[in-house]
Amino acid sequence: KNEVEQSPQNLTAQEGEFITINCSYSVGISALHWLQQHPGGGIVSLFMLSSGKKKHGRLIATINIQEKHSSLHITASHPRDSAVYICAVRKRYGGSQGNLIFGKGTKLSVKP
Amino acid sequence: EAGVAQSPRYKIIEKRQSVAFWCNPISGHATLYWYQQILGQGPKLLIQFQNNGVVDDSQLPKDRFSAERLKGVDSTLKIQPAKLEDSAVYLCASSRGSTSGRWDTQYFGPGTRLTVL
Numbered sequence: 001k002n003e004v005e006q007s008p009q010n011l012t013a014q015e016g017e018f019i020t021i022n023c024s025y026s027v028g029i030s031a032l033h034w035l036q037q038h039p040g041g042g043i044v045s046l047f048m049l050s051s052g053k054k055k056h057g058r059l060i061a062t063i064n065i066q067e068k069h070s071s072l073h074i075t076a077s078h079p080r081d082s083a084v085y086i087c088a089v090r091k092r093y094g095g096s097q098g099n100l101i102f103g104k105g106t107k108l109s110v111k112p
Numbered sequence: 113e114a115g116v117a118q119s120p121r122y123k124i125i126e127k128r129q130s131v132a133f134w135c136n137p138i139s140g141h142a143t144l145y146w147y148q149q150i151l152g153q154g155p156k157l158l159i160q161f162q163n164n165g166v167v168d169d170s171q172l173p174k175d176r177f178s179a180e181r182l183k184g185v186d187s188t189l190k191i192q193p194a195k196l197e198d199s200a201v202y203l204c205a206s207s208r209g210s211t212s213g214r215w216d217t218q219y220f221g222p223g224t225r226l227t228v229l
Contacts, residue, residue: 042220042222043220045217045219088154105153
């Protein structure tokens, strides 16, 4: 079983819809990252969370440490939001402490 | 601040050939990472350098993959010989390097897309 699980794997939405991508993890972490990857491979860091909630423009990220769960929300989605969204956690303990463990990503397509 | 540079952006080779990728991290970043991302999966760490020393290479297939960061700045990743299953995007990332492992944001390069025929 992967230490970081994301759902859904693929998501198609209409422009303007509210989108939620979920991430669950099974290890103790010091931080959780949400990353955006556009076709061509480049990865951009959206958020780094250790508790609570962060907002940037139309993007909102929340984390519940007790439940080991995080969500990424996109309000008023737009075709330019189409990308792969990746959840990654930084392990608190164990070998390679501090390294990121990645989920498989959620491929989002927003149709006009 | 210039970002992480990688070259080439794309490479197509036949199986059993050799290939090398280059990465130049952000200036001043002590930590450098190479990741392999197979289509449909998240990135997998291959090797992590702290300056010119290897911190973690536990997932590097050492029979065919090698990496070096001789002067603690730029790095090369080599595959020799390549197999079909090596087709992937190879991402380089760098970070300032935090001894506690916390709050150490990684900055990713654009990646090199390798296709092995």
